[in-house]
Amino acid sequence: MSDSQATAAAAHGHGAYMEESPYAIPSRKLTMWLFIISDAVTFGAVLMAYGYLRVASSDWPTPFKFSPSILNVMIMTFVLITSSLTMLGAVDSAKLGDKAKTSRFLWSTVLLGAIFAGLHIREWLGMIGEGVRLFQNPWGSSLFGATFFCITGLHLLHVFCGIIAIIVVARKFANGSLTAGHVETTGLYWHFVDLVWMFVVPLIYLTNIQH
Amino acid sequence: MALAPKSPNVIAKYLPIYFLLLAIAGIEFFVAFRITSTTALLTLLLGFAVCSAALALLFFMHLVEERRALFFSLIPATIFVLLMMNMIWSDSYRLLRMKPFPH
Numbered sequence: 001m002s003d004s005q006a007t008a009a010a011a012h013g014h015g016a017y018m019e020e021s022p023y024a025i026p027s028r029k030l031t032m033w034l035f036i037i038s039d040a041v042t043f044g045a046v047l048m049a050y051g052y053l054r055v056a057s058s059d060w061p062t063p064f065k066f067s068p069s070i071l072n073v074m075i076m077t078f079v080l081i082t083s084s085l086t087m088l089g090a091v092d093s094a095k096l097g098d099k100a101k102t103s104r105f106l107w108s109t110v111l112l113g114a115i116f117a118g119l120h121i122r123e124w125l126g127m128i129g130e131g132v133r134l135f136q137n138p139w140g141s142s143l144f145g146a147t148f149f150c151i152t153g154l155h156l157l158h159v160f161c162g163i164i165a166i167i168v169v170a171r172k173f174a175n176g177s178l179t180a181g182h183v184e185t186t187g188l189y190w191h192f193v194d195l196v197w198m199f200v201v202p203l204i205y206l207t208n209i210q211h
Numbered sequence: 212m213a214l215a216p217k218s219p220n221v222i223a224k225y226l227p228i229y230f231l232l233l234a235i236a237g238i239e240f241f242v243a244f245r246i247t248s249t250t251a252l253l254t255l256l257l258g259f260a261v262c263s264a265a266l267a268l269l270f271f272m273h274l275v276e277e278r279r280a281l282f283f284s285l286i287p288a289t290i291f292v293l294l295m296m297n298m299i300w301s302d303s304y305r306l307l308r309m310k311p312f313p314h
Contacts, residue, residue, distance in 0.1 A: 023281040033281070037289050044293045048300045055249075070240065077236050084271055085222055085229045092221035101221070191271045198263040201236075202256035206243035 032185045036192045039158075043196050046154065047203055050147045054207070061139035062208045068126060073205050076119045077197065083112035084194045087166075091187045094173065094180035102183065106170035109190065113163040120156050124149070148204060155200055158193045165189065228270045235263050 023030060054060050064070055090105035131138045132145045169186045172178040222229075239259050246252040269275040274282055 022278075023284070024278050025281065030281075033285060037285055040289055041292055041296070045296055045300075048293075048297055052300050066244070070243075074236075074240055078233065081229065081232050081236065084267070085225060088225045088271060089222040096219070096221070188272055191267055194271070195264050195267045198236075198267070199257075199260045202239055202243075202253075202260050206239060206256055207249060207253055209243050211244075211247055 026181055028181065028185050029188070032188045036188065039192065040196075043154070043199070046151055047199060050151060050203065053141075053143050053147060054203075057141040057143070059140035060208070061137060061141065061144045062210050063127075063130070063132075063137075063139055064205055064208050065210050069123065070205065070209065072119055072123050072126075073201060076116055076123075077201060079112050079116045079119070080194050080197050083109050083116065084191050086112060087187045087190045091180070091184045094183040097180075099174060102180075103170055103174050106166055106173070106183070110163055110166050110170065113159055113166070113190075117156060117159050117163070120152065120159070124152070151200060151204055155193070155196055158196070162186075162190050162193050225270065228266055232263055232266060235259050235266075 021027075021030070064073075086105050086108040090102050090109060093101040093105055127145075127148065132148065134145050134149060135142050137145050165186050169178055169182055173180075173183055239256055242255055243252065246255065268286075274286075
């Protein structure tokens with residue numbers, strides 16, 4: 001640092017040399033966006049790998065019947081999109097400073113996320129009950145189980161992490177140790193989980209329907 | 212006694228996008244049972260998924276309200292990476308099916 005810069009820093013503080021953010025958003029929000037992008041690439045990789053295996057295998061199973069599998073997935077989709085709506089409510093209420101309403105919306109999101117996870121586990125148990133394992137199944141290509149459990153499992157892991165994060169944020173926002181910015185950043189993550197599901201459903205379930 | 216100020220309905224402005232996303236999901240389920248050609252179905256479903264993702268990104272994740280610099284820094288680069296990965300995956304599959312090198 002030159003003498004003139006040092007003098008200016010002493011007069012105005014180090015903040016005088018900090019550039020304005022080109023995106024005009026807090027660093028935690030930018031960090032979450034960068035995480036989301038890297039996670040999107042991860043999901044993109046597994047979904048593309050699945051796509052190639054699906055198209056290249058002549059004996060790929062198409063086991064999903066309307067009931068119970070597709071019906072279950074329809075309910076899961078409805079629950080997850082609704083949980084995004086309650087998360088939006090939490091973010092906007094937090095910005096308005098309405099702690100009670102924010103808390104109600106956040107706990108509603110947790111509840112909907114838990115319902116989604118429960119339905120997901122029910123779906124897994126149904127598949128396991130039909131004889132699907134990681135490297136074997138009664139119908140065809142042995143890779144079906146590996147791709148199904150890997151992709152849906154990775155998404156379920158994100159849901160569990162999201163539920164835990166929202167519980168922590170709900171408690172800490174209520175006692176004043178976290179701000180509306182934290183609620184917004186958690187909301188970004190939760191919407192991303194919803195966004196990934198929009199690709200998982202058509203690729204994993206809807207292209208493998210039993211006609 | 213003065214009435215407490217009524218808190219605004221914060222989710223009302225998101226309801227059109229919410230119902231649009233539900234409608235797209237409903238159409239996806241409907242066409243999945245109507246179309247039997249895997250290629251046609253996959254193309255259509257991916258198109259719907261991209262539309263849903265764009266709506267979620269722009270309105271639920273508020274990307275439409277951020278500076279354009281954020282959008283142009285994140286989204287085109289991600290699409291480029293995904294497209295390049297698409298090239299690599301097809302090549303890896305070709306290598307998997309190739310015969311061993313002749314001795």
